[in-house]
Amino acid sequence: MKTTIYLIRHSEQLKKINNIINNDNLQIQNEKSCLSIDGEMLASKISKLDELQNIDILFSSNYVRTISTAKYIANENNIKINIVEALGERKFGINNWNELPKDFEMKQFVDENYKIGNGESQKEVSDRMYNCLMEIIKECKGKRIAIVSHSTAILYLLKKFVDIDNQGNCTFEGTCFFNCMSNWNYCEIFKLEFTKNKLIKIENIKEN
Numbered sequence: 001m002k003t004t005i006y007l008i009r010h011s012e013q014l015k016k017i018n019n020i021i022n023n024d025n026l027q028i029q030n031e032k033s034c035l036s037i038d039g040e041m042l043a044s045k046i047s048k049l050d051e052l053q054n055i056d057i058l059f060s061s062n063y064v065r066t067i068s069t070a071k072y073i074a075n076e077n078n079i080k081i082n083i084v085e086a087l088g089e090r091k092f093g094i095n096n097w098n099e100l101p102k103d104f105e106m107k108q109f110v111d112e113n114y115k116i117g118n119g120e121s122q123k124e125v126s127d128r129m130y131n132c133l134m135e136i137i138k139e140c141k142g143k144r145i146a147i148v149s150h151s152t153a154i155l156y157l158l159k160k161f162v163d164i165d166n167q168g169n170c171t172f173e174g175t176c177f178f179n180c181m182s183n184w185n186y187c188e189i190f191k192l193e194f195t196k197n198k199l200i201k202i203e204n205i206k207e208n
Contacts (some may be wrong), residue, residue, distance in 0.1 A: 005178055008148045009071075010065040011037040012039035012186040031088075035068045039186065044185045046074035051205050055079065056143040059136065061087035061150065062129070067189070069187065070148040076139070086132040089150035093119020110166075121158040122156050129157035137193065137194055154190065155180050161192075163200045178204045 014036045025034075035043065045051065055077045060070040062085045068170045070081045093101055094117050101107070101116070108114045109121050115121040120191075136145060157166075158180075168181030178190070189205040 002200075003137050003141055004144045005137070005194065006055070006144075006146045007154050007190040007192065008069070008146060009151050009154060009184070009186060009188040010035075010036075010039075010127040010148060011043040011046075011067045012036050013065045014039070014153045027091060028189070030092075034064045039065070040068070042187055043069040043072045044190070045172075046080055046207070047076040048208065049189075049205070051189070051191065052076065052146060054144060055146045057140050058146045058148075059084050059087060060148040061085070061089065061153075062152070063088060066148045066150070071148055072148070073148070084132060087130050087147060087149045088152045088153065090122075090152045090156070091118070091120045091126045093117030122159075124181070125153055126160055130160050133157065134197060135177060137197060141196075150156070151184050151188070154188075158190070158202075162202065172199075172202045177202060 012035060013033045015179055048052060053076070055073060057081070058070055058074050058077070058079050059082045060066045066087075067081060067083065074081050092100060095122050099117070101118070104116070104172045110128070112123040113121050133147075136147070158170060162170065162177075164180060165171075170178040170180055183204075185199045191201075191203050191205050192199055192203040
């Protein structure tokens with residue numbers, strides 16, 4: 001029995017203006033970040049893709065921008081959004097962006113245990129996302145499932161299944177399907193097909 005998973009990055013978020021939510025810590029600011037007008041339009045557009053029709057079950061992280069993206073898929077398929085905190089973005093563990101080292105992203109990409117402050121390492125994010133995905137597959141076997149999450153969280157999850165070289169080429173069974181260093185777009189979609197817990201196929205879904 002085949003289970004189909006659509007991993008979807010959230011749509012474009014509103015750029016912060018004058019740090020309007022600066023009363024909150026950085027993590028709360030990140031969770032509260034909403035979609036821009038263009039982001040709302042893009043989320044609505046991708047919800048009408050043929051691939052995202054007849055979705056049986058829909059999951060989203062607890063971030064505003066993922067829920068706002070998922071609402072269009074929910075409306076298109078007449079289903080509810082299941083909000084799961086474990087699908088959230090990597091936690092930076094800092095109080096403001098000035099504390100983030102300039103080489104942070106690359107260091108964490110090559111060293112799965114690297115993290116700063118109270119943040120998460122690549123391994124911690126990867127394990128969190130993987131365990132959540134396996135539970136979803138277990139509970140929803142044979143279904144068509146959409147999961148709206150975040151680029152880094154999705155990338156670290158994919159590293160459980162695919163090979164990624166130093167240039168960012170993502171390869172599954174000898175075929176490169178994505179470059180994670182240059183190709184990320186808002187509402188990026190990855191279609192994964194599983195037989196039980198084994199990934200048998202992955203592709204990057206693009207708009208026609």
